[in-house]
Amino acid sequence: MTPFGSGLRALSLATVAMLALALSLTFFYAPLDADQGFVQKIFYLHVPLAIVALLGFIAGGVFAVLHLRSGDSRWDAYSYVSIHMSVIFGVAVLVTGSIWAKASWGHWWVWDEPTLVSFLIVFLMYATYYPFRYAIEDRERQARYASVFAVTAGAFVPLNFMAVRLAESLVHPRVFATTGGGLPGEMMLTFLVSLAAMGLLWVTLVKFELTAKSASGQLKRLRRALDAPAPGGTSRVAPEVS
Amino acid sequence: MLSLTALPLAAPALPLDEAGRYVAGAYVVFLVLIVVYVAIMAAKLQRIERELRELAGFAETRAAGEQAIPGREAEDMPGIDETKPSSGPGHDLTPPGPDDGRADHVGGVNRV
Numbered sequence: 001m002t003p004f005g006s007g008l009r010a011l012s013l014a015t016v017a018m019l020a021l022a023l024s025l026t027f028f029y030a031p032l033d034a035d036q037g038f039v040q041k042i043f044y045l046h047v048p049l050a051i052v053a054l055l056g057f058i059a060g061g062v063f064a065v066l067h068l069r070s071g072d073s074r075w076d077a078y079s080y081v082s083i084h085m086s087v088i089f090g091v092a093v094l095v096t097g098s099i100w101a102k103a104s105w106g107h108w109w110v111w112d113e114p115t116l117v118s119f120l121i122v123f124l125m126y127a128t129y130y131p132f133r134y135a136i137e138d139r140e141r142q143a144r145y146a147s148v149f150a151v152t153a154g155a156f157v158p159l160n161f162m163a164v165r166l167a168e169s170l171v172h173p174r175v176f177a178t179t180g181g182g183l184p185g186e187m188m189l190t191f192l193v194s195l196a197a198m199g200l201l202w203v204t205l206v207k208f209e210l211t212a213k214s215a216s217g218q219l220k221r222l223r224r225a226l227d228a229p230a231p232g233g234t235s236r237v238a239p240e241v242s
Numbered sequence: 243m244l245s246l247t248a249l250p251l252a253a254p255a256l257p258l259d260e261a262g263r264y265v266a267g268a269y270v271v272f273l274v275l276i277v278v279y280v281a282i283m284a285a286k287l288q289r290i291e292r293e294l295r296e297l298a299g300f301a302e303t304r305a306a307g308e309q310a311i312p313g314r315e316a317e318d319m320p321g322i323d324e325t326k327p328s329s330g331p332g333h334d335l336t337p338p339g340p341d342d343g344r345a346d347h348v349g350g351v352n353r354v
Binding site: 229 | 260264279290293297
């Protein structure tokens with residue numbers, strides 16, 4: 001199997017270059033929005049983050065399916081890290097969305113807006129993934145139940161998205177309208193580059209975390225092989241369960 | 243609370259100086275999140291490096307102790323041949339041993 005860290009350097013460099021390009025396009029190329037003005041620049045950060053986070057949740061579900069089919073714990077690790085990274089991206093989505101809402105609407109949060117509330121529901125659902133997972137002591141059962149959760153929740157994400165699109169609301173900006181409107185060319189290009197940059201960032205961070213976890217696991221194997229004493233002074237929030 | 247239809251009407255373009263604060267705030271939040279994440283990962287890598295150093299010291303001490311016994315050569319210790327790793331990092335996701343049941347251990351690897 002390929003090591004987790006292979007290609008990480010090239011991927012990191014590509015991510016940095018793409019992020020720099022996206023920021024440059026956002027602030028020096030994309031025109032100001034006629035309605036929202038400069039505040040609309042948050043769009044190039046907020047929306048790609050949201051799309052990548054939701055796709056990451058779906059990817060977590062796909063990896064969980066592969067884990068359930070094969071029993072290979074590698075897929076479970078992929079699923080876990082995908083969800084973990086998407087939750088982090090989700091925090092950024094909620095915070096940047098709130099800032100945009102405050103700037104545009106004068107409110108940090110609008111409870112009767114389906115897009116906001118539905119994303120919050122998805123986020124909170126995935127926030128329960130951690131206590132759910134670590135409430136189970138047996139490693140095999142933990143991985144299996146977490147995979148079932150990831151598959152179920154992953155299937156909920158596109159359903160939720162479709163439900164929101166079907167719900168007619170005039171509040172949340174509909175830049176990808178099904179009829180008419182849409183983004184002008186410069187804005188669309190900037191958006192697509194931003195989306196690619198966020199996607200690359202997500203993949204890079206997932207690979208980074210998997211590599212770190214793998215290194216940590218290798219270290220444990222080495223310690224067991226050497227029959228070395230356990231390290232002292234490590235600080236962990238999660239308790240030992242077995 | 244503002245009604246749904248009134249919200250877009252009540253959302254005119256902000257002056258650049260006021261809008262700039264919000265835009266800067268959003269991008270700074272994103273940057274801070276990334277930096278915090280990288281800092282956490284850096285701390286974790288530091289811990290791994292420290293533990294690796296401890297293990298190297300432990301292995302060297304043990305090897306030196308075995309060499310000190312007359313008529314006995316140091317035995318090869320399994321799993322520490324640096325020139326020929328038994329598997330790549332990706333192979334580490336095998337289920338751990340019974341003494342390795344940490345709650346932060348995911349699929350054979352550790353949770354951050």
